[in-house]
Amino acid sequence: MALDPKKHEMPTQAPEVRAHNFSEVALGYDEATAIAEASRCLNCKNQPCVSGCPVNIHIPEFLAKVKEGKFEDAYQIISQTSSLPAVCGRVCPQESQCECKCTLGIKFEPVGIGRVERFVADYHNANNTAPVNVPESNGHKVAVVGSGPSGLTCAGDLAKKGYKVTVYEALHKAGGVLVYGIPEFRLPKSIVAKEVDTLKQLGVDVETNIVIGKTLTVDELFDMGYEAVFIGSGAGLPNFMNIPGEALKGVYSANEFLTRSNLMKSYLDDPNTPIMKGGNVAVVGGGNVAMDAARTALRLGAKKVSIVYRRSMEELPARKEEVEHAQEEGIEFLLLHNPVEILGYNNPDDPRDPKNGFVTGMKCVRMELGEPDEKGRRRPIPIEGSEFTIDVNTVIMAIGTSPNPLIKNTTDGLEVNKRGGIIVNEDGLTSRNGVYAGGDAVTGAATVISAMGAGKLAAKSIDEYLSNAA
């Protein structure tokens, strides 16, 4: 059989349709396409794809099962190492992980590993009715702080080993960034709910509305009988640019904008939580969060949405598929642009004019790329005299976050780096005995899969720690 040089296309909603709804963009492979795509795997000896995966999924093995049409077997292989396959198949940056290592990719397009993974997970979720195997208890109690990807992974791995795990979530709903951050059209919330439900069936308790560092401290968790604590509290306060006008009405952090839309469901027709919609929207930043915010704004009814990014397309850090989808949907990319000031309405004759203080525009400067910086990325330099103003009503800052201070401030002896990230060793252990950490709370804003990798590592370390202690 001749090898298809290209990945099988992922069916999607047409851009002009999906730009106006919040349903999932990518529709997923059918069985025949999944088998055909899995059959492109060369089954090469050294399996470079596995090393590209932060949780080392046995990729060639699961692809082989798919090729044979044994989808549930494939799922069981994936779930040996990944707790959230339906999530990863959708949000992992495969092009810089497993797929970029694929041997087939040297000459052709790599195997669409993420797409097949998603198919397998969805197949399992739709067809599997077998009850979850609840492991025998080993009598040890572990607390997990945060129910995002690192916390859910850590909890799942420990529960499968017989630990009694309680997950503490600050918000009213479990899932962390998977529910407040990543929009429905990219990751349906029903999938997250299903993953959380599976954990509960494994015996994991999920306690919402508890803010560790406020409602309870890490030390109190130990007093309550937990023998180890994993901190996966996620990214913290949003960064702003510190340019004039950022306090004007209509300026959001991406966290706030996405939380309003996703968690608080402002995208519904008659929401209880308000959000500014319509008009022209500028999103500052070039990561996945910026793409999510831009595409959410579009779906909320914006006339025009622009991504404002200070480097070029080549440096844009977002997942490739998200950039392509955004472009297809008509999002404008103002590359090599940087905001210098946000402008607001001010009626000099009437201080009570209700329009006062709302955003009317954003002044930007054009940039050029200079010498590479210490990370090897070419440094953007403003071009003098190139300022101009774009007409916008909403500005969304998607330029990263700083770690949340609540746990650091209330946990004696927990060391953090100068950016506020919790310091861990190669086992995920913090400076406090029995306290482990991972995900954005350690690294600052990163990816779902790297947080899962950290949760997985910590679960392994906690298991070793408590097994030895016993």
Next chain:
Amino acid sequence: MYQIKHKRALNSSVTEMEISAPLVAAKAKPGQFIILRVDEEGERIPLTVAGTNPEEGTVKIIFQIVGATTMALNAKQEGDFIQDFTGPLGTATAIEGKKKVCVIGGGVGCAIAMPVAKAFHDQGTEVTSIIGFRNKDILILEDEFRSFSDKLIVTTDDGSYGFHGNVTVPLKEMLDNGEQFDEILTIGPLIMMKFVVATARPYNIPVTVSMNPIMIDGTGMCGGCRLTLNQDGKRVTKFACVDGPDFNGYEVDFDEAMSRNRMYTDFEIIKRDETCNLLKKEAN
């Protein structure tokens, strides 16, 4: 789910509730706040803690019925449950080491000022309280303030009770008469706090204000509650949920804070009317 243990109307538009939330009750200090959602589809709103009963595991909240969410909350009765209740959030009011303070509350802000006055009183601080209202009909917590204060002044804007005028007038009188305070703490409408700061400024008395911005998560994630402080000629962004809600009144950009609090006024009016009609229908 969190049960409403007690409910009473303090006036026609202000309600007090005690909510069963033992973990919050065990921790909450004056000046801190909680976030609640009334029901599954509700919005998250912050309310400052008005008192706790750690033995019974209850937290007291006092709220003004101003919009859709507070209207829906007020429709709940004793024994009913509310969906979510998280806290205590924010930092507690710093009360240590102060010998003589002036606590100034305005309107429903008195509900927040009251536990602060009590905490000062309980540690032996000399407390002067000034509590201001638009008129006599909406006066709340007078007895409580009287019991926690060495001196209490009640003001009404229309003169229907107590001192005729707003809270800054008796404050200025006292300061002009040479009264000294280690600190003035003020909690109420932004415009009132702004003028308390302006009144105290010539006398060089520290003023702490309790800010009440729009908030979603309340845990240092969304950044919606940001405000600007003027510190040493620099404008610094702070987050009320984790850095506050108390701030040095001399540093706060009140005009900006007032403008930001009006971001969703149109939405809020529509939503309030909708909820009002819905509740009326249910009642019929």
